[in-house]
Amino acid sequence: MLEVKGLAVDYYTEEGIVHALQGVSLEVRPGETLSLVGESGSGKSTLALAVLGLLPRRARVSGSIIFRGQNLLSLSEEEMRKLRGDRITVVFQEPLTALNPVFTVGRFLKDVYLTHKGGSEREAEERALEMLRKVKVPAPEKVLNSYPHELSGGMRQRVLIAASLINEPDLVIMDEPTSALDVSVQAQIIRLIYELKEQVKASFIFITHNLGVAASVGDRIAVMYAGKVMEVASKGELFSNPLHPYTKGLLASVPRVSGGEVKPIPGTVPDLRNPPPGCRFHPRCPYRFEPCDKEVPELKEVEKGHWVACYLWR
Amino acid sequence: MESRLVRRALRNRNVKVGGLIVLAFALIGILAPFISPYDPTKGELRDSLLPPSPEHPFGTDQLGRDILSRVIWGARTSLIVATASVLLAVVAGVVVGGLSAYLGGWVDELITRVIDIMLAFPDILLALFVAAVVGPGLENVILAVALYNFPQFVRIMRGSALQVKEMEYVEAARAIGESSFNVFFRYLMPNALAPVIIHATLRTAASILTAAGLSFLGLGVQPPTPEWGQMMSDARTYLVTAPHVWVFPGVALFVTVLGFNLFGDGLNDVLNPKVEV
Numbered sequence: 001m002l003e004v005k006g007l008a009v010d011y012y013t014e015e016g017i018v019h020a021l022q023g024v025s026l027e028v029r030p031g032e033t034l035s036l037v038g039e040s041g042s043g044k045s046t047l048a049l050a051v052l053g054l055l056p057r058r059a060r061v062s063g064s065i066i067f068r069g070q071n072l073l074s075l076s077e078e079e080m081r082k083l084r085g086d087r088i089t090v091v092f093q094e095p096l097t098a099l100n101p102v103f104t105v106g107r108f109l110k111d112v113y114l115t116h117k118g119g120s121e122r123e124a125e126e127r128a129l130e131m132l133r134k135v136k137v138p139a140p141e142k143v144l145n146s147y148p149h150e151l152s153g154g155m156r157q158r159v160l161i162a163a164s165l166i167n168e169p170d171l172v173i174m175d176e177p178t179s180a181l182d183v184s185v186q187a188q189i190i191r192l193i194y195e196l197k198e199q200v201k202a203s204f205i206f207i208t209h210n211l212g213v214a215a216s217v218g219d220r221i222a223v224m225y226a227g228k229v230m231e232v233a234s235k236g237e238l239f240s241n242p243l244h245p246y247t248k249g250l251l252a253s254v255p256r257v258s259g260g261e262v263k264p265i266p267g268t269v270p271d272l273r274n275p276p277p278g279c280r281f282h283p284r285c286p287y288r289f290e291p292c293d294k295e296v297p298e299l300k301e302v303e304k305g306h307w308v309a310c311y312l313w314r
Numbered sequence: 315m316e317s318r319l320v321r322r323a324l325r326n327r328n329v330k331v332g333g334l335i336v337l338a339f340a341l342i343g344i345l346a347p348f349i350s351p352y353d354p355t356k357g358e359l360r361d362s363l364l365p366p367s368p369e370h371p372f373g374t375d376q377l378g379r380d381i382l383s384r385v386i387w388g389a390r391t392s393l394i395v396a397t398a399s400v401l402l403a404v405v406a407g408v409v410v411g412g413l414s415a416y417l418g419g420w421v422d423e424l425i426t427r428v429i430d431i432m433l434a435f436p437d438i439l440l441a442l443f444v445a446a447v448v449g450p451g452l453e454n455v456i457l458a459v460a461l462y463n464f465p466q467f468v469r470i471m472r473g474s475a476l477q478v479k480e481m482e483y484v485e486a487a488r489a490i491g492e493s494s495f496n497v498f499f500r501y502l503m504p505n506a507l508a509p510v511i512i513h514a515t516l517r518t519a520a521s522i523l524t525a526a527g528l529s530f531l532g533l534g535v536q537p538p539t540p541e542w543g544q545m546m547s548d549a550r551t552y553l554v555t556a557p558h559v560w561v562f563p564g565v566a567l568f569v570t571v572l573g574f575n576l577f578g579d580g581l582n583d584v585l586n587p588k589v590e591v
Contacts, residue, residue, distance in 0.1 A: 054488055057419075085490030092489070097482040102504045112490045163490065 001203050002028040002051070002171055007063035009046050009055065009227075016273040020046045021227045022280075024063070025299055028171065033197055033204040035218025035235070037211055037250075041269055043227040044207045048173045051205075052090055053080035068170065086116035089164040093176040095157035099148035105132075105159050106144035112163045131162035134199075135192060154185035161192065165200060173205045178213065186213075193217055211254055215239065220305075223247050226270050226280040229299060233306040243308045245285045279310070287312055319584065328580030335573025342386055343393030352380035354387040355538040363556045373558040375548065381559065385566050387540040392570065395452070395525040395535070396518045399459035404514050406460075407467025412506065414468065415475035416498050425468065432465040441524050445533040455534045459521045470513050474506040481505070512582045519574035526567055542567045 009021040021043045028034045036044045049055045051065055053072060065072040067088065072080065084090075092098045099108060109128035110121065117124075125144070132140035135158040148156055157177060164172050174193065178186040194217055197204050206217045214221050215235045222232045223246065231244040242248045249265035267284035270276055276283050282292040291297075291311050302313045323329045342349070352370075357378035364374040372381035414425040432440065444458035478484065479502060487501045526543030528534035535541040542563040549560035 052489055054485065081488075081491050081493065083491070084488070085492075090486075090489045092482055092486060094482050098486045100483045100487065100501050100505070103500075111492070115491055160486075 001030045001068070002026075002205075003064075003066040004047070004051070005064045005066070007047070007050060007065060008061070009043075009050055010060045011056070012058045012060065018272045019227060019275055020059075020272060021050070022275075023296070023298075024224075024227070024229050026222055026229060026232070028203045028205060030203055031201060032219045033206055033217055035214035035221045036205060036207045036224060037209065037214045037221055038224035039209060039269055041226075041272065042224040044209075044224055045175055046227075047224075048090065048175050048205065048207060051171075051173060052084055052088060053077075054084075082116070085112055086167045087169055088171045088173070089167070089169045090173045090175060091157070091160050091164045091177045094180050095153050095160055095177075096180065098160055099156055101148055103147075104144070105146050105148065105151070109144075109159070109163055109166060113166050116167050127166060128162075131166045132159070134165070134196070135159070135162045137162075152185075153181050154189060157181065157185075157189055158192065161189075161196070165196065165202070168200070169202050171205070172202050173207070175207045176209070177206075179208070179210075190216060211250060223250065226275060227272060228280055228309065229307075230281065230310070231306075231308050232299070237303075237306050241303075241306070243302065243306065243313055244281075244310050245287050245312070246281050249284075323581065323584045326580045326584055328576045329584060330580075332573050332576030332578070332580055335569060336577050339389055339570045339573060340393060343390040346387050346390040350380075350383040350386040352383040354379060354383040354540045363552065363559070365556070366558055372562045373556070375545070375559050376552065376556075381545075381562050384540040384545060385542070385562050388542045388545065388563060388566065389570070391452070391535055391539060391541045392522045392525065392567075395456055395459060396521045398456045399521050399525070400463060400514050400518050402456065402460035403463035403467050403517070404510060407464050408471050408503065408507070408510060410464075411468040411471030412475045412498065412503055415472045415479055415506075416502055422472075426472070429465045429468050433469070437462050437520075438524060438527060441528060442531070442533065445528050450533050450536050452535050452539065455525050455528055458528065459524050462524060463517050463521060466513065466517065467510060470509050471506060474509050475502055478502055478506045508585055512578060512585060515574060515578035515581055519571045519578070522567070522574070523571055 004024055004026040007021055007024040011018040011020055024043070024047060026034070036047065038044050046055070050061060051072065053075070055061060061073055063073070099105070106125065106128055109131060110124035113124045113127050128144060129140050132143055137143050137155060137158050143151065143155070143159070151159070161177070177193070178189050181189060190213060206214065208214050218235055220232060220234050221238045223230045223244065225246050231238065231242070231247045238247065239251070242251055246265070252263040253265060255262050265284055270280060270283065276293065278291070278293040278295055279285070279297050282288045285292065289311070297309045297311050299307045299309045300313065301307050357374065357380070359378050361374050361378035362376050364370055366373045370380050370382065372385060375381055375384070410425060414422045441458040441462040444461050445454060448454045448457060484497060484501050487497045492501070525534055526541070529541045529543035530547040532547065535544060537544065545563040546560045549556070552559050
């Protein structure tokens, strides 16, 4: 479905070159949901934008992103435009600002459909209504004629999810779709996403900084840190048998209702303009040894389906 | 939402007073052929420079033409010049300023520098220069005044569009596969227009003044077309002996400009949420 190989993204800014992604390799299988977990600045959103071909002009990209047999990085802008919103869709973090205030919800949904599928206004309207029902919007006929400011945040996120599925895409990227919402609404949206992904054929990339959310939605989880993928495993495996020191630290820093000490990872996220040599996690790693500050560990499959980029597991 | 805005606007005193004046001005301009008592271009020389009387409420000018009729027809001239020139400047300014912000890079750099240069000229000088080059006449005045308004609209639109460009719905528009053309005209432009519209009402006042100024200097609308600036210019010789010849067009100009300014200021208060809070 989607195969990212050796992807590197550098942002050229006035303050220097930011190495946002380095040698990222990932695979998303048909019909599965891959959760992408990491702190702010770990490169999750950069990865999403790279797949969509929406990186800012100051970004330099290398590596390859193979989607249904073609390398997205070698496609023209026009070819990418045709894929976006049709085969590959995205739901952004901020439902409050992601809708154009001058269009009704119906106009927006119809446009997403008509841009790619063509057809008549009536077909588009029927499809839009069908999608609003699917995302469980109450009174869909009324919402269709509403402007974004008349809807709540949770409702707008439902509309955006409807838009991301209206053209029956192959890949849906959800970039922190619940982070900007109230906790109770968050739970509703996560439940909705969970139900929808069982109904549709698409694969999902679910980006979040919340391990709990990642586990409840994802089939597999990829842990990112400072622009690198540190560990990939099925969610059961990752929680019961975390291998990478960063993953372990991440799990230990989540507060639990059952009590127990919360142990934050010492140190801070490195400045990506000047990342540490070798493994990017080594300055904060309690297990670091000989090769860690010299060579970059590659992602290796140490158990079946369990990949780690760490010299402890060789 | 819209009706609430309208109601809030109507509660604003500046909008109400200014709006009434603007409305009156527009009606007088549109209805000039029906409400003016005399032909504004024909006069009896024996009736020259008559003071106000029941027959000629505003008196007559040096050629014996009825000043009331000329003031009424002058409103029509000002209305045409002001709306046409502001409209022209808004359309051009919105497209150029919007593209400048949207495309960025060297295009933006180039446009910004050119606009900086245009803004460095005192307003009236720019209009004077154009009027002097293309010659007098109604169309040329419109062109000159439009050019004088243009750089300001470019700059306002660019600033506003730069802000809107960073909104997530613009990126979302690209993420759903909208073409650049649609992103620009359907997402960026309509959302960036509000400050341009407010400025347009304020520039209408300035444009009426500038057009009158050009005519006063003889570079604007040519006789016999009635125009306030030109009427005042003609009256200079009779400044003391027959003040009614310049007082009435002067007051008309003053009130009209005041009306547009009040209206624009009021709109600004109503539409600009930052001031409201």
